[in-house]
Amino acid sequence: MSDEGSDEAEDRASSPVDYPDADRAAVEDEPPPSARVPLSRERIVEAALEFIDANGLPGLTMRRLGEQLGVEAMALYRYVPSKEELLDAVVEYLVAGVRADEVVLDAPQDGWQDFLQRLAHGVRRMALAHPKAFPLVASRPAEAPWLRPPLRSLEWVETFLSGLLAEGFSDEAALEGYRAYTSFLLGHLLLEVAVHGADVGPLDVLDDQTGAPGLADHPTVARLREPLSQDHSAVEFEEALEALLDRLAVTRNEHLTD
Incomplete structure (x- = not known):
């Protein structure tokens, strides 16, 4: 490879892709x-x-x-x-809203990657539309104790697993996909809604503190404070989702060859 081609590759690797935040735009409109x-x-x-x-x-x-x-x-x-039943009903309402999202599919139509991308963006739109309520999706008891938020209903887990099985996943690969996918969604979206004012307990330390103490003792953090405070949620979500799908593709293929 020429030096010029090498430089171009380095520029692409160092410059994040500018993904438009369509989820947030849909929520705000x-x-x-x-x-x-x-x-x-x-x-x-x-x-x-x-x-x-x-x-x-x-x-x-x-x-x-x-x-x-x-x-x-x-x-x-x-x-x-009771109030407890009210909170459970709010969670059911939020989860049902994901299924009503016109982009989300009940089964794969153009491959499992498209199926999972659509579902992930549907869940993110729900979280962005109701950031202060989204922690309920993570904390309220699911329909069964072995279900994981945010895909916490029997109906959604059936949709997820049967969709992957129909696309050639083994039982083991589909289960590994469910665990990895839910961990990715929950971790990323709890961090993101915390920035939007959600009460997520210890994660509240992520809120910007204009009078943050101790910066004089941490010169690197002080120097990089402005870029640290920039919101790259859309880019991070899209790139992490693509990396997860690549990983699931490897997992699927490994189980096919066993």
């Missing part, structure tokens, strides 16, 4: 839901999600939710017996 007058379980769940989006999860109480809906808190219990 989505109009707010219209109000519904009759009190119902669905309206209560939607109102709870709106409250969490606006105020954060810690402030949600049945009394405050009743005030938002213009009713006494006791009126809510006819439809939602």
